[in-house]
Amino acid sequence: MTQHRPLACVILAAGKGTRMKSDLPKVLHRVAGQPMVGHVLSAVRALDPDHVVVVVGPGMDNVADAVAPYPTAVQHEQRGTADAVRAAFGLLEGFDGDVVVLYGDTPLVTPDTLRAMVAARRQPNDPAVVVLGMRPDDPGAYGRLILNARGGLEKIVEYLDASEEERQVTLCNAGLMAFDGARMFDLINRIGNSNAKSEYYLTDVVQIARSNGMACAVVEAAPAEVVGVNSRAELSEVEKLIQRRLRKAAMDNGATLTDPDSVTFCVDTRLGRDVIVGPHVVFGPGVVVADRVEIKAFSHLEQVRVDSGAQVGPYARLRPGAEIGPDAHIGNFVEIKNAKIEAGAKVNHLTYIGDARVGAKANIGAGTITCNYDGYAKSHTDIGAEAFIGSNTALVAPVRVGDGAIVGAGSVVTTDVEGDALVVARGRQQAYTGWAKRFRERKQNEKAKKA
Template identity: 50%
Template structure:
């Protein structure tokens, strides 16, 4: 990126109603890579060093307003009411930027793939700069009429001549200009068009008429794609995943079927890790180098240490912290538990809220009973402890280092180090009782059947 010479601000337009999404969730809050599209736009603005970020919202989406306030504060809100076009939306942010002396970039809350590196070239100019792209299918996009990198005009497709329609340089809608110039030009935009709206693109012609330079810079078409419907959301997700997969492959991560692996926006995977097919990473997953993530596992908000192995069919929930060499096997769920070096739970267990010491073994069917319907409590398993299969550890409880829990136990009290604990009823064996039971049960069944037949005959 180029060096920043002037203060920067961003106006993110997020007031659209998004009716084509046909979803109760506001359009800009739909996720790509596990993160709301609007947050991707905010991330880009912050990465650009914008001192002020203003999000223009509509009165119809209080959820969007609440989302912005939670992240940026009330000062980041501008309201467009009623919606009268993109130029009108940008003007809605003017008061929020009162006194700001620097450059302003206008971006969109439904363009999730646009990165700071794509936007950076619009800055450090005295006039108006827009981001264009070379369209594979220009269709209904506005065309950029250029002379070198000078932007002569933006022509809407419906108003274009056949010669202009042949142009493949198209308008992304992203624009930057010094704040004073931008709002001065917007004050001159008229709405004498078929929709009665104020168009941001009119700023280009007004700037040229006033003698200000206008230019275009270019970004990849995929980076500037907007999302207006569920099909486009799926397309954006596919493009996001493609970039993530290529990034991790280049960093030394092995994936035999990368098209089946799904990453979140903040997934971290160290080189030398092997990821088998059909693995899903939710937000907050950190995988250190040389780990192995086996098929059909789901990892979110968790850390997997070097050399650890997860799955297949494992679920790591937020707070799961696996140290070096830990093994979490098939159908094991871990939530808010730290497992020290070499610990293992190889199959069919739930570990929730606690710690497992180095080298400890958690047998099949073990449950950390962490919730009493009101509060969570913790289970602590010491180094080298062995918890037998089908055991229930009722928290809060501490299993000492080297302790042994007999299979099928329900443990409700602390177990000292190196102790053997049984928490089950003593087995009783009654010789021949099973055979007697079967004779008696069969007789009762036959008697009931005979009574039913007699009852039906007497009717």
Template identity: 55%
Template sequence: MSTALVILAAGKGTRMNSDLPKVLHPIAHAPMLEHALSAGRALTPEHTIVVAGHGADYVRAMMADIDEEAKIVVQEEQLGTAHAVAQTRDALSDFDGDIVVLYGDTPFVSAETLQRMLAARQNADLVVLGFTAADPARYGRLVMDGDSLERIVEYKDATEAERAIDFCNSGLMAGNAAQMFALIDQVDSANASGEYYLTDLVELARAAGLRVTAVSCDESETLGINSRADLAEADRVFQQRKRADLMADGVTLMDPETVYLAFDTVIGRDTIIEPNVVFGPEVTVESGVFIRSFSHFEGCHISRGSKVGPYARLRPGAELAENTHIGNFVEIKNAEIAEGAKVNHLSYIGDASVGAETNIGAGTITCNYDGVMKHRTEIGARAFIGSNTMLVAPVRIGDEAMTATGAVVTKSVEDGALAIARAEQKNKPGRARKLMDMLRAKKARLSKGAE
């Protein structure tokens, strides 16, 4: 049976106190909506539809970056969850399969849980996702009769016996598209909020003689986000899970609570990470890497056996080959560092390539920007770049070439050559004392004038 994901993302999120739609607020550097999409992709859906409302243009722009094949439909008025799903009817007019309804602000539902919901469809027409709550007071209760879900009852409407139930409604639902739309057509808004609720489908389905059941998941998967405090808690939960997964896969985190990981961080086993390291999006670290404290990474790739940090920053496009050394206060951007090369101290390498076994001296800068355009620096293999060298791009330093300390290199250097590009030093006897006397006298006159 083919599948369509319907992700409800129309809410404003008033308690977020933000101009940004709630579902676009980030958890581990990725919008919470992307977390829900990631779980849904495991179902290899034929269609993915996001129901947007508040800030729909922002949602549309974000989706263009992360899933250009997904469709956006707009719920102009937020009249409830059943009304939101109804907005997808036209987009799914030719679809004959199962709809799985997710929520953009419930980012932690796992792919395995969604697969179990679809598996349960083999024996039921409608499947609801439930969880056993530690504190069930605020949730709707799932009233079961064996494997059959009889009804969903809200706490305020529940009897004492129903309130004692701790099996609660997550809001997620799966069922045949045609059946779900037929049931939605029967939902009314005769409730205190005047909204059309998806939960009403359970009672309507049973009245129509359809089979309804519930699948259970861990409560942590159903964590919803409504405030900045919820967002912070969600990020904390994500970080704990991600760190635990990495350590189970053979990564050493010396102080796990101080390592911040992105949604898509990949780290190979036998890598060692010291405290206070931040991983931004699109970072891959291969096996056996040593990352030292206070380093920051985004959009980069670090190959096996490399050593990075402390206080290193790797920006998008940084590509480190095997056994490279990137040291303290070094920044790499859009540059390839070949095998065995070293950039160990106080240097900036941007829009560049550095050859194998080359050594970059302290204070080296690739001057890649002329105020309008970026230009590239190429450094060959086994070259030696002297400390405090300025490489004014575009420029090429050949294999086994050298630059003298303090050189300002504006012309390419052929293989094996030494480039000396600095003014001749001249010593002026006694000039330092004379200059200091002049400056002290000037200061004294200024001080006297101020009085």
């Protein structure tokens, strides 16, 4: 049996992100509904590491809160990536397993890539450092990874320092690294800052390791996995990439997207089999959709569950706390909030249902609203099974409509309705024969006199 080797992950998240022009730390900007650093933590958790340390800058309490319960270390001055890793040393004292260093602004890295880095670190040639590489279509100003004759990593050369021959190399540095913890502390402590910015660059660790006869290795990843974010424009590019990944995963798992490029997912969206999603549907955080549901165009869902066979939309808005039961219908321009719509119920047109229960097979007419807020508190509306609520009804909560009851159109219901009763709560209709004709004649005569 293979002996367990401990694993630690260090996530660098201390960057100020000045190019973002934001009061929010860069790593807290959201991609697919989740802060960037949250995506990195999700990838890390898949490896079940023994330790996770997030390096933050001074005063970044909101980042510390976002990554809790994982501990944070503070990089007190922005003195380069090696200095940032050193900030985590106090929380890793005595650790001699493997250590993966990641970046909180590189949210698309996958667990499979991280596993490949750890596996490479544990190869028989025992590399002290494993560097993640990539081959972008345009290598541009990326640092180049120079391999030796045995295929090991010989050095990292920054573009400005590279020779013309080295600039022709297409294998570029993606930034992430895996270390043998027993050697990492000494190697990183030996990194100096004799450069134009007087910073401690983590990339220098390869040269130090090689000069001491230690092997170094490279693992390659797809360029789309290692896109970093330093600006709003780059944030939007990463959003496009992750949406493409999420759409593909949804379709691979049995959902139909009739116009995939127009559908927006959150990272935690869950769709069942044979779900059909129309154009321009937006899934906010916390959406679970069961099998055989159809969600029609221009609908917006957030913190909701939709059970099997239900139909939603078009132009429906399901807000937090909505529970849509099996085979229920939620139609156009309907808003549901913190309400349970039970099996087979229909809420099809121009209706607001909030803080309520709609019983099985009930029918809610167009223009119905639950008046759930009195300016101070929310109150509940309970609509029984197979009740029929006529169009343009206002249900003033707290109120209960019993099973099988009928509420006449245009009613304002302020007290409970017993089951199987008919309630009509509106002014009595009266007719005045010929009044409209006499009104028009009078007005026409008045207008003629003024001419």
